[in-house]
Amino acid sequence: MRPMRDYFPILDWGRRYDRAALSDDLLAAVIVTIMLIPQSLAYALLAGLPAQAGLYASIVPIMLYAVLGTSRALAVGPVAVVSLMTAAAIGTVAQQGSMGYAAAALTLAFLSGAILVLMGLLRLGFVANFLSHPVIAGFITASGILIATSQAGHILGVGASGHTLPEMLSSLIRALPQTNGVTLLIGLSVTGFLFWVRRGLKPLLRRMGMGARAADIVTKAGPVLAVVASTLAVWGLDLEAQGVRVVGAVPQGLPPLTMPPLSADLVGALIVPALLISVIGFVESVSVAQTLAAKRRQRIDPDQELIGLGAANLGAAFTGGMPVTGGFARSVVNFDAGAATAAAGVFTAVGLAVAAVALTPLIFHLPIATLAATIIVAVLSLVDLGILRRAWAYSRTDFLAVAATILATLTMGVEAGVSSGVALSIALHLYKTSRPHVAEMGLVPGTQHFRNILRHDVRTDPAILTLRIDESLYFANARFLEDLLAERVTPDCALRHVVLMCSAVNEIDLSALESLEAIAHRLDSMGIALHLSEVKGPVMDRLKATDFLARLSGRVFLSQYDAWVALAGPRGAAA
């Protein structure tokens, strides 16, 4: 039974909360709130939802995570990749802009939340392990490209549709003649401004004598500045008359209480996307949380993180939100701004609630193109095609997994991309371990060490064949070993002993045991004894439970040198 405090981390840090932590948390909350207002609106737009869904998804979910999550700095809310996956998932069940579309987003958040909480209670966090780094890196890069392309339409002032790159590009090209010049001007100016803020503003402020922290805060306020300036421009110059699309009326007030529709059809259609969103969101979130926690020697508990993120999503489902997870950029900002506890998250939520109540009328004239520019600048930092080069340099199989994931995501959409990446990594792993490295070993003269005969000048004995197997023996490579021995041993008539060095064999499963029995039996009928050496404790325990050792024609030696002394005799040992 886990103690209550493990399920409610707030009981731990809450008891020791003091004035110093309060002032740190308040400052961090102000900075993160300023950053989150345009981001929440933009990611709602990316998901195809009304702007307020993004704000709502950042209020109650943040509070629930503060109570249940184990990271002190993680900031949850709508993030780019999850918003893209949301759009892809609910685009298949409802028409964008319809009532059913926003309702389906609630269902998706509910299902993701339920899956995450269930995985947390069943301690199934390890499922996330099957998303390898290359698959995640490839998926995020491809998602960044898809997101930037989808937003390019808003910069041009035209609609771009589709969930794959070819669909999006062809719809963009068809719509190109309808480009709205004023919208394009706003979009390009804001994009250029935001890039400049990222690259040029901070060094400039530092050169002007501003402190590092202050420069950082001003830089983070860049998107807000762009929002204010472009909103004023549209309002003052009445650019809506020129065809510039704006956010429009956003309901004023606190998040509403909503009930996610849970019809069997809808649940059936969204359960697989919800699972993928949960796992991707969890993997992203937990790695940010772990990195930030280590910097202050704090710990996060991955299984409890599942519960925290799950509760955040359930909260989003019941308060008019959308699927959420821990965001990378906002969490780093929160941490750097000095957030001491999860209370910073609660204060951020309060700040956003104030915005939802007081500021929504002010964003009526905010141009969509500005939000699109915010998204494009944010996601382009996710696009890292260098992963292809790094994976190629490291190993061909990792490269294949990255390349296939990117290609599948771009051409078949996010769900097919993740699924095929996972399936391919597993297949490649099985293929690799099905053909293990096996080295023929010899004695290094004057020592008790054995080395690969192909790499070193070592002593061997024509009557003894020593093979070191560099892999656990299990069903996928059991037959490989049978074939390899048959090929190596059959033509070699001088051979009397085969020794398998098992120092790197971490497991022998039942298939491999039966293969070893078959090998022993076949060697026996050729008058050759089979020996084992350097068998690990756990493997030996398991072999002892069978009659394999009793029926073995040869012996089991503690060390390979013992085997050599016993089999090669005094002549060999004296070498």
Place this chain on the structure above:
Amino acid sequence: MRPMRDYFPILDWGRRYDRAALSDDLLAAVIVTIMLIPQSLAYALLAGLPAQAGLYASIVPIMLYAVLGTSRALAVGPVAVVSLMTAAAIGTVAQQGSMGYAAAALTLAFLSGAILVLMGLLRLGFVANFLSHPVIAGFITASGILIATSQAGHILGVGASGHTLPEMLSSLIRALPQTNGVTLLIGLSVTGFLFWVRRGLKPLLRRMGMGARAADIVTKAGPVLAVVASTLAVWGLDLEAQGVRVVGAVPQGLPPLTMPPLSADLVGALIVPALLISVIGFVESVSVAQTLAAKRRQRIDPDQELIGLGAANLGAAFTGGMPVTGGFARSVVNFDAGAATAAAGVFTAVGLAVAAVALTPLIFHLPIATLAATIIVAVLSLVDLGILRRAWAYSRTDFLAVAATILATLTMGVEAGVSSGVALSIALHLYKTSRPHVAEMGLVPGTQHFRNILRHDVRTDPAILTLRIDESLYFANARFLEDLLAERVTPDCALRHVVLMCSAVNEIDLSALESLEAIAHRLDSMGIALHLSEVKGPVMDRLKATDFLARLSGRVFLSQYDAWVALAGPRGAAA
């Protein structure tokens, strides 16, 4: 480029063929022919096909295998498990007894043959590795039960339908009142006689002074005796008038030339069953071939075996046959009877061709119940529920794979059984390797050896944590290692060095490399250095291609003792 002789093994043994080999092969062929006549008829019956399909499938296929196969003793033809799978597959596309049904069997043989040849040419034999021994053992046991149950209907003289155990049993129970007493009498007598021949006849003949080999031959002729006796009884007593079902008219003559229908619908419906039949047939066949070859220090080439078996199936498809593979019992008989080369197979084919031309009128009155009894006695030796006990004793995961395969095969049929067994073994393997054994190590005083601190009385240093990881590091366990280190290291403030002993790490993939980088980074921010020791050559080569080692806060030590001496200082080294 492989030499021609590798593709046509007959060119190898054919050149050295002599009179001694001829006489050995002829004797073996006579014995195997006698054994195969009732077996071929029986397995055709099991597949729901006319009796002659079994005979035809044993003529041309055997000849093609003799030319292309690498085993000298393997006897190919219809076998029990493949016949059951054939019935299950074509039962879904055609009505048993119809023209379409026999034609679909040709298509299935054609597809299996094409798949096998393709796998052979592409050297894809390793695909068979993913059928683990527990899955095969469970599948064959469950198939044996299904086959015996399906034949019980013929013994009762009623029809039993269905492809799963519950279906078969309920149809048997419903049909019970229609039991034909005379058929039941014949069925039970033949079954009892055949069991007695298996268990009691051979020892009896030996006690009567007969030689071992002669006793063996007489025993193998048991089924033929049963066929002759029961046929004579039915004919002499006119038992067909009592409702005893007989084989009836079988066309007299050599195998016809047939063209397997290849409509897109049929191919689409049969391609997955054909793949499963190919892989199961190949795995069974190659393990028999390898065991027999080893006894005479001969080799078989698994990729060429695929071509040989594939050609045999293509042969069956074009000569009115059914899917075939290498049979266990008939191959052992062939080998024991002294077959020296694949020519024994050719002579067997000639013997069966003579039977097809001359003997078919004689089997008109052969009762179906006799064939069913032959099948039941043959397959009951396949049923080995002891595999459940052995797997349980060896490991829980292997047990789970066996039990699930048996259960799925019995309740959902052969295809679902194999597929779920394969999927489950892969999932269990990944789960196991995702939680590797990690041991905390200490120095055995007075030596340079390190052992698990939980199992041995060893020296440790509070500033140094040494962990031996007993598994390759790859995506499925990368996060496990991160979590484990975070948990172990965070609360331990005395720690200055973490050493990962990599003696059992056979691979580090890109995911694991990035996890190691994250671990190094996080340890760094706690003021702890990360070191590696005993890294294998191939793993080290790969790490050197990255900047991981350059950025590592600690060092890479050749041996764990070097690490200890360097990190613990003279105090530790003097221990």
